[in-house]
Amino acid sequence: MDATTDHLHRIDALLARPAPDIAHLPAHGDLATAHRRLVEALRPRWGSSRNLAAGGFLDPTIDDDSGLSLVAPFAGRLVELCGWAVGERWIGCGIVRDNDGGAPHLVAVTARRADPATAFLPAENGEEGADVAGDRWVRRLAAATGRPQSRQWPVDWSSAETRLGTALPVDYRHLAEHFGPGIFAGFLDLALPSPPLGYEFLCLVEQVLYLAELAAADPGNANLYHPHLLYPAPGGLLQWAGSVQADQFYWLTEGADPNRWPVITRNEDGDSWARFDGSTAEFVHRLITDHRHPFSVAGLIDRPDFNPYEPHEPRA
Secondary structure, eight states: OOHHHHHHHHHHHHHTSOSSEEEEEOOOSOHHHHHHHHHHHHHHHHOSOEEEEETTEEOTTOOTTTTHHHHGGGTTOEEEEEEEEETTEEEEEEEEOOTTSOOOEEEEEEEEOOOGGGTTOOOGGGOOSOOOTTHHHHHHHHHHTTOOSOOOOOOOHHHHHHHHTSOOOHHHHHHHHHHOSEEETTTEEEOBSSOOTTOGGGBHHHHHHHHHHHHHHOHHHHHTTTTSOBTTSTTOEEEEEEETTSOEEEEEOOSSOGGGOOEEEEOTTSOOEEEEOSOHHHHHHHHHHOTTSTTOOGGGOSSOOEEEOOOOOOOO
């Protein structure tokens, strides 16, 4: 077993214990090289890390929302430290000096972390009405974006679902009716069965039928979605949103109950897929509030928001 593999096993054991905790990682030879290799090995798990300390100097901008609790146990002894936000804990690995001035060593550390997706949640006793297939997440998303009042966007669901040949998730229906056409956090465009004039490219029904037609006409188009198929193939992908950077967001239409369809995401290059087992509204809520969420934009915005689209005037 090489050193990096051994370090990964020790980190897995660390994660099985409650945070906060520290694990010493035995390393021979150049510690900087061992640390770099470990960070590279962890990147496929948790994405890019944040440099909390480098060359013996702490990042002066570190706060409670960016991993300060990882730094606290080492009281000025840090040489290097990289950190990740993973669920309800912080995880870091780095190089630390001994208390007695001995040789530095490699460590992994965990700390407790508040789930940032709850930062904008109203109190449970403030959420009125029964929760219906994820409708609570619609209300939470409304609270997070400062739009508690529904627009009541009109949608002919019967016509849309007849054309598609399937029912759609109930919480998506609530989401579409509450917010209507618009963009979340300047990033995610929600597709609707009835977009306003000038935004026909956001028509969910036409988009789904058009993509299915292209895939049926040319196997090369169908292969673009490998290893998945496109709806109406059984268990195929049905797109419900896109981003300004050309990322795509689908439901995986597996099973007879649309309310249990997971969300499948694909990046703009088409070479990375991710799955989210939760409702559509929860996905959007976490995307704009939770740094650990796939395609998260939480770190790029001051506060979650939603900007509605209004119909364009017809052009001459």
